[in-house]
Amino acid sequence: MNLHVVPAGPIQTNAYLLCEPARGEAVLIDAPGGVWPEIEAILASEKCRLVELWLTHGHWDHMQGAAQVVRATGAKTRGHAADRPMFETPEMMERFMGEHLGLKPVKIDGWLSQGERLAVLGTEFEVRHVPGHCPGNVLFYLLAAKSAFVGDALFRRGIGRTDLPGGDFEELERSIRTQIYSLPGTTIVYPGHGQSTTVAEEIGENPYVSG
Numbered sequence: 001m002n003l004h005v006v007p008a009g010p011i012q013t014n015a016y017l018l019c020e021p022a023r024g025e026a027v028l029i030d031a032p033g034g035v036w037p038e039i040e041a042i043l044a045s046e047k048c049r050l051v052e053l054w055l056t057h058g059h060w061d062h063m064q065g066a067a068q069v070v071r072a073t074g075a076k077t078r079g080h081a082a083d084r085p086m087f088e089t090p091e092m093m094e095r096f097m098g099e100h101l102g103l104k105p106v107k108i109d110g111w112l113s114q115g116e117r118l119a120v121l122g123t124e125f126e127v128r129h130v131p132g133h134c135p136g137n138v139l140f141y142l143l144a145a146k147s148a149f150v151g152d153a154l155f156r157r158g159i160g161r162t163d164l165p166g167g168d169f170e171e172l173e174r175s176i177r178t179q180i181y182s183l184p185g186t187t188i189v190y191p192g193h194g195q196s197t198t199v200a201e202e203i204g205e206n207p208y209v210s211g
Contacts, residue, residue, distance in 0.1 A: 001121060004042050008035035013061040014192055016149055019046040020121040027052045027120055029140060029149045033064035036072060052120060055079040056151025057137040058086030060093045060103055067104035078110045083136030112138055128179040132172020133160030146187045154180055154189060156197040159208045176209045
């Protein structure tokens with residue numbers, strides 16, 4: 001399996017494209033604005049078709065490009081129901097961002113739940129619910145590679161902001177301790193912004209939520 005990290009959009013949000021050339025299939029995790037041309041080129045190079053789009057949460061910068069991706073590929077889209085208002089009526093985010101973002105609604109084909117297992121690309125992912133940054137933030141844990149795609153719950157030496165509607169620091173701290181820090185220490189953490197880290201590094205060095 002090949003992993004492509006594609007930062008895109010106004011604030012360089014990470015999209016993660018997982019391609020399995022042996023099966024000719026791919027999964028995209030998050031779809032920031034303007035990401036589709038680069039994703040399209042990678043899919044062509046890998047000779048893969050996009051079968052699923054997984055959204056870690058409903059904030060605008062993670063789903064701004066989702067409608068274009070789905071329109072171009074027909075990929076099945078998954079997200080958590082706690083963020084349903086943002087997926088279905090994304091203009092609500094313009095009110096607290098104070099700017100016109102040109103967001104399009106995203107139809108979620110499958111609602112995710114805590115502990116759910118997703119079998120795709122010949123392997124298995126575990127879904128973990130990590131609210132606090134926003135109500136519906138989830139992570140996708142790739143068991144075979146000990147890799148976790150965590151959205152904006154945790155960053156390298158940082159955490160997601162909790163001052164937006166639906167944010168709650170105590171809830172986020174609890175989510176990080178129970179759902180991320182409980183993963184093996186060698187787990188690679190792929191955040192929604194910035195560079196990757198590991199669970200062990202954050203337990204030992206994160207100034208906001210220590211082990």
